[in-house]
Amino acid sequence: MQDREDTAPAHAFVLGANHLTASVALRDKLLFREEELPEFCRALMQVPGMREVVVLSTCNRSEIYGISAQxxxxxxxxxxxxxSAKGVSEDEIRNHAYFHSQGDSVRHLFRVIGSLDSMVLGEMQIFGQIKEAYRVAVEQRCVDFYLNHLFQSGIRVGKRIRSETSIHEGAVSISYAAVELAKKVLGDLKGxxxxxxGAGEMGELAAQYLHKAGAARFVFxxxxxxxxxxxxxxxGGELCLLADLDKRLAQCDILVSATGAPDxxxxxxxxxxxxxxxxGRPIFLIDIAAPRDIDPEAGKVSNAFLFTIDDLKNVVNENVAMRKESxxxxxxxxxxxxxxxxxxxxxLEIVPTIRTLRDKYNAMVEKEIEKWxxxxxxxxxxxxxxxxxxLLNKFLHHPTTRLKLLGESGDGKRASYFAGLLFALAEEEREDAKG
Amino acid sequence: MEPVLLALKFLVPLAYLATTAIYGRLFFAPEESRFARKATLGLAISLILHIALLLCLGYSLQRCPLGTIGEGLLFLAWILAVIHLLSEWLADTRRLGLFTLLPTTLCVVVGVFLLRPDFALPPQLQSSFLVFHIVASLASYACFSMASILAGLYLVLHAKLKHKNFDITFRKLPPLDKLDKLSANWSFLGSATMVVASVIGWVWVRKDGLAGMNFKELAIYLVLAVFLGAGISRRLFGWRGRRHAIAILIGFLLMLLTNMIGTHGFQN
Known part of the structure; x- marks a missing residue:
């Protein structure tokens, strides 16, 4: 753990590989399982110059966020x-990894947490994954002043993006699109x-999503x-012969058809x-078979809503376009x-100057108090x-706030130089060095 | 009081116009959260100004401001806005504010334009029954209007689903089932308040010895029959969804026509 008063320069950086830079095979090799993360975080902290570290590892990206002097x-x-931890050569990592420092690393984290850098634009799983990575690093005491501020800001950015944009709205997978459409017709799917x-994979997948969305009864x-x-x-559903469909169809609010039948x-x-x-209760029909299982004319029946795989794809495309806009x-x-x-x-560049300034005048005040x-x-x-x-606080209030403002506006180095001249801080530092 | 009344006559329509515009942005903008709070705040401010206008009007006229078409429209608009606010709160229908507030704003603008500050109530209307009868009638009109807006939106969404048109309107409208149920609920409430208004009117006519049934009353009973019929057939024969929505819209059109053909006869 580093002291926040540490005067050595601190630089943020990120080193990582994601779905854009590395193949699935390499990403799998570089991936850290949950139980491996604490040890790797601690190992990284032993690297000379490393002051803070957070490791994010998901199936689409593995990234090391750090604060280092160099x-x-x-x-x-x-x-x-x-x-060496993952049995991958350094060259392979170097060839497939990206490295950003300072402002670029900050922007990268914000893009990742906002899901702009995700394989599926707007997927919000990454938000929880970053929070988890941060939690693990905090537990391992690998996070201090800088990364704490950076990740807290990142979490705030993620929340803002979630609440102020529609980037996460609308289904972007065929199965979710089917659930979304069913909800548009039937409202809540509970009960x-x-x-x-059909007993194929497609039917099973659709049933899984509908089950997750709250559908209670299943008839196969x-x-x-x-x-x-x-x-x-x-x-936990019922089994019926296809021949019994006539008798049971009226009981179904949703019917998913995915057989391999030719007609x-x-x-x-x-x-x-x-x-x-x-x-008068609506019936929602999804035909995800190729060739089609349900007569297209069935969509014209009053209170029956028929959608095919192409319709679901259209919904997904519309939603993707909306996410891109957002x-x-x-x-x-x-x-x-x-x-x-x-x-x-x-x-932060101005912090050492402010500290020297306050130390100098504090010493003067203490000396005078001793005398009197x-x-x-x-x-x-x-x-x-x-x-x-x-008196010390009152006298130094304006110089301190002005120096901080100059520092934040990018004039930290110049402000530091002139503050040194005006308050003779260089002499102070020399005396400190002698002492 | 006059300068305040004048200012409110100008401010209330303006507030509703601005609020409707915000609700419009809320409905059509992809990022609606930016407008959500502003919209509700705008509606709350409009309602407060609207209440102030009705109070000032009552103070200025020295009676309940329900005696003329202008006053009636202003009160109807107020009930519609309150109904929307309640619906927004209870049924999460904030997105539909544009569709509720458009007729509300229209009623306010026309109502303010038709206000007649010097209008004295004819002797037949100077009865305590007037307030109860008009309030109940306007409440039923507001409920029917709300039911019709929702029925109209049901038909829009129904058409979009049938034609596979997945545009922003499709995305922003609530599920068909919700629109159907809400429309039926408002229709039921409208029917109930209209029955109350009719009973009050009937007692009033009997007590003050006013004229019996004329064409206006018959037309109103026809409107009530359509809305009640829609509700009953929904329960008994399962006429939900599109059929119910069409019945509600027919009832609403009849209601508009009924109010265009004139007022009750007030002969003793």
Missing amino acids: PSVSRPMIEKLWG KTVGVV FNRTLATAEKLAADF IIITKAQVQEAARHRG SRHALAIIDEEAAKMDGWFQG AAGQSDETRRQLESLGRS
């Missing part, structure tokens, strides 16, 4: 450590009955019961009859917050100390 010097050592025709229709037995057992197996007349028995606003939020972070980092309090009562000494502290 990131470019730390980099090869980190690559070596990472390579709804789902009929699944198949030509042979034996094939669908496992599915029915998994979902239409659900006719308009069947849907019409079912709709008639449903007392990403522009998300980028504006990132720029705004990254500018604040830049200011904060720049402001000699031979006086304790009460008088306390009053003198209080007066001295109060």
Whole structure:
């Protein structure tokens, strides 16, 4: 753990590989399992110059966020450590990894947490993953002043993007699109009955999503019961022969059809009859089979809503386009917050100067108090100390705030130089050095 | 009081126009959260100004401001806005504010334009029954209007689903099932308040010896029959969804026509 008063320069950096720079095979090799993270964090802290570290590792990215006195010097050592931990050569890491420092690393973190850098734009899982990585690093005492501020800001950015943009809205997978459409027709899916025709993978996947969305009852229709037995057992559903579809269709709020049948197996007349028995309640039909299982004319039946795999793809495309549109606003939020972070980092350059200034004048005040309090009562000494502290704070208030402002606006070095001249801080430092 | 009344006559329509514009942005903008709070705040401010206008009007006229078409429209608009605010709170229908506030704003603008500060109530209307009858009638009109807006939106979403049109309107509208249920609920509430208004009117006519049934009353009973019929057929025959929405819209059109054909006869 480093002291925040440490005067050595601190630089933020990120070293990582993601779905854009590394193959799945390499990403899998570089991945850290949850139980491996604490040890690797501690090992990274042993790298010379490393002051703070957070390791993020998901199936699409593995990244090391750090604070180092000299990131470019730390980099090869980190690559070596990472390579040896995962059995990957340093060259392979170097060839497939990206490295950003200071402002760029901040922007990178904000893009990642805002899900602008994700494989699926707007997926919000990454937000929780970053929070978890940060938590692990805090537990291992690998996070202090700088990364604490950076990650807290990052979490704030993620929350802003989530609440102020629509980047995470709308389904971007076919299965979710089906659930979303079903909700658009039926509202809440809790307690709804789902009929699944066919015992294939597609039907099972759709049933899984609908189950997650709250659908309560499942009826599995198949030509042979034996094939669908496992599915029915998994979902606690009923088994029915396809021949019984006529009798049971009216009970289904949602019907998913995904068989390999060469011809239409659900006719308009069947849907019409079912709709008639449903007392005006809508029936939602999804035909994800190729060739189609449900007669396209069934979509014209009153209170029946039929969607095919192409319709679901269209929904996904519309949602992807909307997310891309929202990403522009998300980028504006990132720029705004990254500018604040830049200011904060720049402001830190002036911290040693401010500290030297306050130390110098504090020493002067203490010296004077010693002089005037000699031979006086304790009460008088306390009053003198209080007066001295109060005056010191008042005299240094404006110089301190002005120096901080100059630091945040990027003039830290010049401000430091002139403050040194005005307050003779260089002499102070020399005396300190002699002492 | 006059300068305040004049200022409010100008401010209330302006506040509703601005609020409707915000609700419009809320509905059509991809990032609606930016407008959500502003919209509700705008509606709250509009409602407060609206209450102030009705109070000032009542003080200025020295009676309940329900005696003229202008005053009635202003009160109807106020109930519609309150209904939307309640619906926003209870049924999470903030996105639909644009569709509720458009007719509300129209009522306010026309109502303010038709205000007649020097209008004295005819002797037949100087009865304590007036307030109860008009309030109940306007409440039923507001509920029917709300039911019709939702029924209209149901048909829009229904058409979009049937034609696979997944545009922003499709995305922003609540589920079909919700629109259907909300429309039915408001229709039921409208029918109930209209029955109350009719009973009050009937007692008033009997007590003050006013004229019996004329064409206006018959038309109103026809409107009530359509809305009640829609509700009953929904329960008994399962006429939900599109059929119910169409019935509600027919009832609403009849309601508009009924109010265009004139007022009650007040002969003793």
